[in-house]
Amino acid sequence: MTAVTTLDTPAAVTSSRGPRGLLWAMLRLHRWALWFWLLLVAVGAGALLWAYGPGADAAWAEYHKAGCGSTTPPDLGCDLIGPAYTRYDTFVGVGAGILGLAPFLTAAWAGGALIGRELESGTAQLAWTQSVSPARWLAAKLAVPAALLTTGMLLLTLLHRLLWSTDGPLRAAMGSRSWYQGTTFEANGTLATSYALLGLAVGVLAALLQRRALPALGLAVVVLALLTTVLGTVRPYLWPLETLTNKHEYPAYIGMVVDEGALTSTGARVADPICVDNTKCLAEHDIVGFYRDYHPSSHFWPLQLVETGIVLAVAALTVLVAFRLLNRRTGAAV
Amino acid sequence: MTETAIEAAALGKGFGRRRKQALDDCSFRLLTGSVCAVVGPNGAGKSTLLSLAAGLLRPTDGTITVLGAAPAAVRERLAYVAQDKPLHPQLTVADTLRYGRELNPGRWDDQVAERIVAEGELEAGARIRTLSGGQRTRVALALALGKRPELLLLDEPMADLDPLARHQLMATLMADAAEHGTTVVMSSHVVAELDGACDHLLLLGAGRVRLSGPLDDLLAAHRLVTGRADASLDPHTVVESRTTGRQTTALVRPEGPLGPSWQATAPTLEELVLAHLRAPEAPALRLDDVREAAV
Numbered sequence: 001m002t003a004v005t006t007l008d009t010p011a012a013v014t015s016s017r018g019p020r021g022l023l024w025a026m027l028r029l030h031r032w033a034l035w036f037w038l039l040l041v042a043v044g045a046g047a048l049l050w051a052y053g054p055g056a057d058a059a060w061a062e063y064h065k066a067g068c069g070s071t072t073p074p075d076l077g078c079d080l081i082g083p084a085y086t087r088y089d090t091f092v093g094v095g096a097g098i099l100g101l102a103p104f105l106t107a108a109w110a111g112g113a114l115i116g117r118e119l120e121s122g123t124a125q126l127a128w129t130q131s132v133s134p135a136r137w138l139a140a141k142l143a144v145p146a147a148l149l150t151t152g153m154l155l156l157t158l159l160h161r162l163l164w165s166t167d168g169p170l171r172a173a174m175g176s177r178s179w180y181q182g183t184t185f186e187a188n189g190t191l192a193t194s195y196a197l198l199g200l201a202v203g204v205l206a207a208l209l210q211r212r213a214l215p216a217l218g219l220a221v222v223v224l225a226l227l228t229t230v231l232g233t234v235r236p237y238l239w240p241l242e243t244l245t246n247k248h249e250y251p252a253y254i255g256m257v258v259d260e261g262a263l264t265s266t267g268a269r270v271a272d273p274i275c276v277d278n279t280k281c282l283a284e285h286d287i288v289g290f291y292r293d294y295h296p297s298s299h300f301w302p303l304q305l306v307e308t309g310i311v312l313a314v315a316a317l318t319v320l321v322a323f324r325l326l327n328r329r330t331g332a333a334v
Numbered sequence: 335m336t337e338t339a340i341e342a343a344a345l346g347k348g349f350g351r352r353r354k355q356a357l358d359d360c361s362f363r364l365l366t367g368s369v370c371a372v373v374g375p376n377g378a379g380k381s382t383l384l385s386l387a388a389g390l391l392r393p394t395d396g397t398i399t400v401l402g403a404a405p406a407a408v409r410e411r412l413a414y415v416a417q418d419k420p421l422h423p424q425l426t427v428a429d430t431l432r433y434g435r436e437l438n439p440g441r442w443d444d445q446v447a448e449r450i451v452a453e454g455e456l457e458a459g460a461r462i463r464t465l466s467g468g469q470r471t472r473v474a475l476a477l478a479l480g481k482r483p484e485l486l487l488l489d490e491p492m493a494d495l496d497p498l499a500r501h502q503l504m505a506t507l508m509a510d511a512a513e514h515g516t517t518v519v520m521s522s523h524v525v526a527e528l529d530g531a532c533d534h535l536l537l538l539g540a541g542r543v544r545l546s547g548p549l550d551d552l553l554a555a556h557r558l559v560t561g562r563a564d565a566s567l568d569p570h571t572v573v574e575s576r577t578t579g580r581q582t583t584a585l586v587r588p589e590g591p592l593g594p595s596w597q598a599t600a601p602t603l604e605e606l607v608l609a610h611l612r613a614p615e616a617p618a619l620r621l622d623d624v625r626e627a628a629v
Contacts, residue, residue, distance in 0.1 A: 020436070021436030021437050021439055022436070022437065025433055025436055025437060028429060028432075028433070029422055031424075032424075121420050122416050122418060123420045123421065123422055125388075125390050125414075125416060125420065126416070126420050126421065126422075126477075127437065128388075128389070129389075129409070129412070129413060129414040130433075130434065130437035130438050130481065131409055131410040131438045131441065131481075132409070132437050133406065133409060328392065329392060330389065330390060330391065330392060330406065331389065331392025331393070331405075331406060
C-alpha cells in the first residue's frame with residue numbers, strides 16, 4: 001500500500017482520493033444520524049404508502065358501509081368521521097408531519113452534532129490539521145447531509161403527492177385538508193425540501209457563531225422557527241391575488257382566501273358592517289356587494305416556486321456567511 | 335539545516351471585542367530539525383502560538399510563516415496535537431487511524447501509526463471514549479506521527495501520562511523526529527519534562543517572547559553568580575538577584591569577564607527559566623538570529 005502510493009505524486013493522490021476520504025469520514029462520524037434519517041424516511045414512506053393503499057381502501061369501505069356514496073350530493077352525516085378514516089388520516093399526518101418536522105430536526109442536528117460539538121470538543125481542529133482545509137471540511141459537512149436530505153425529502157414529497165392526487169374524492173367526502181394548509185402545502189411541493197436545506201444552513205451558521213453544541217442547537221431551532229413564521233405570514237402575498245365579487249352575499253369560498261369584505265357603490269372596500277339581510281342597514285352603509293381576495297388552486301405552483309426561491313436564496317446566503325466566517329477566523333487560504 | 339521551520343514577525347493575537355492580547359509583538363525564528371521547547375506560565379500564550387502555527391487561528395497582528403509559507407498553505411506537512419487531545423469518542427482506535435489515512439492521502443504511514451498504538455498495548459477495537467487520558471494521548475500522537483509531518487506541534491503533550499509512559503513516548507517521539515529530521519515544537523509548563531529532549535528554547539511570558547534561541551547558547555549567555563551583597567554587578571545585565579543576609583545570588587548575562595568577587599556557575603535549564611519567570615521585567619534575549627548569521 002505504502003509502496004504503491006509513493007509511486008504517485010502526492011498531488012495526484014490528493015486530488016483523486018481526497019473527496020473519498022472526507023466522504024468516508026462524514027459517513028463514519030455521523031453514522032447514527034444517517035441511520036436515524038433512513039429510519040425516519042422509511043417510517044414516513046411506509047405511512048404514506050399504507051395510507052395510499054390499505055388505509056384509503058378501508059376508509060372507502062367504511063364510507064360505503066354507512067350507506068354513503070350512492071347519492072350526489074352525499075347524505076347528511078356522511079362526513080361523520082369513522083375509525084378507518086381516522087386511522088387513514090393519522091398515517092397521512094405522520095408522513096406529512098415528518099416532512100414538516102425534518103427542517104427543525106436538521107437545524108438542531110446541524111447546530112448541535114454536525115458542527116457545534118466538533119468546535120466545542122476540538123475535533124474540528126483535528127480535521128483541519130489533517131490534510132483538509134477548513135473550507136473543504138465545511139463543504140463536506142454541508143454537501144453530504146444536503147444530498148441525503150434532498151433525496152429523502154423528495155421521495156417523501158413524491159409519495160405525498162401520489163397520495164394527494166388519488167385521495168381527492170375521499171377528502172371531498174370528508175371535508176378535510178385543503179391544498180393551501182401549512183403542512184399540506186409544504187409537503188406537496190418543493191418547499192419541504194428547501195426548508196430542510198435552510199435548516200441545515202441555519203444550523204451550521206449558528207454552530208459557527210456559538211462554537212458550542214447546546215447553544216447552537218437552541219439558536220438554530222429558534223432562528224428557523226422565526227424564518228418559517230415570517231415566510232408563512234408573507235406566503236399569500238408572494239403571487240398576485242384573484243378577486244371574486246358578488247352582489248347581496250359573499251362569493252363562494254374557494255381556495256386560499258386572504259381578504260374579504262363589503263363593497264360600496266363607489267367600488268371602495270369597507271369592513272363588513274354585518275347587516276346580514278337587513279336592506280335598510282345595507283343602504284345606510286351604501287353596501288352593494290361583497291368581495292373575496294384569494295388564491296385558486298392553480299396558484300399552487302407559482303406560490304410554491306416563489307417561496308422555494310426565497311428559501312433557497314436565504315439558505316445560500318447563510319452558507320456564504322458561514323464560509324466567510326470560517327475563513328476569517330482560521331485565516332485559511334482554501 | 336539552514337531552512338526556517340517557523341518565523342514569527344511582530345506576531346500578535348487578540349481575542350474578543352476588547353482584543354485581550356494573548357500574544358503581543360512576538361518575533362522569533364526556528365530552524366528546521368530543531369526540537370524546540372515552548373515554556374511559560376499558564377496563560378503566557380503557548381497554546382495560542384501553536385494554534386497560529388497550525389493555521390487554526392488567524393493572527394490579528396504581524397505574520398507567522400511555517401515551512402516557508404502561510405500555515406494554511408502547508409497543512410499537509412504539519413501535524414498538531416492540541417492540549418486536550420481531541421479525538422472522536424465514537425470511533426475505535428482502528429477507525430481513528432483509518433481517519434488519519436483517509437484525510438491524509440499520499441502522506442499517511444500505517445506502520446508508524448500502528449507501531450505507536452501497539453506499544454501502548456491498545457486494542458484496535460476499543461472505542462476512544464473508553465480509553466484513559468494517557469491512552470488517548472498515545473492515539474493522538476499516533477495520528478500526528480502517522481501523517482509523517484515535517485513540523486510537529488505538540489501542546490502540553492505529556493501532561494496526562496504516567497512517568498513511565500511519558501519516558502517511553504518521549505523516546506519514541508525523539509527517535510522518530512531524529513530519524514526523519516522532523517522539527518518538533520513542544521509546549522509545557524513543566525520544565526523538567528523537556529530537559530534533555532530539546533535543543534531550542536522559546537520562553538513566553540504574558541504574551542511576549544522572553545528568551546529565544548538554541549538552548550546551549552542561551553545557557554552559555556547566562557551565569558549564576560554568588561557574592562557579597564555590596565559587590566557591584568555592573569556592567570552585566572542582571573536578570574534576577576536575591577539577597578539573603580550578606581550574600582547575593584543572581585542570574586546575570588555577563589557583558590565581559592565577571593569580577594573576582596563573584597563565584598560563577600552555569601545555570602541549569604530550570605534555573606534559567608525560573609529566574610526569568612520570577613523577574614517579568616528582565617529584558618528579553620533573542621539569540622535565534624545569531625546562529626543564522628553564523629551559518
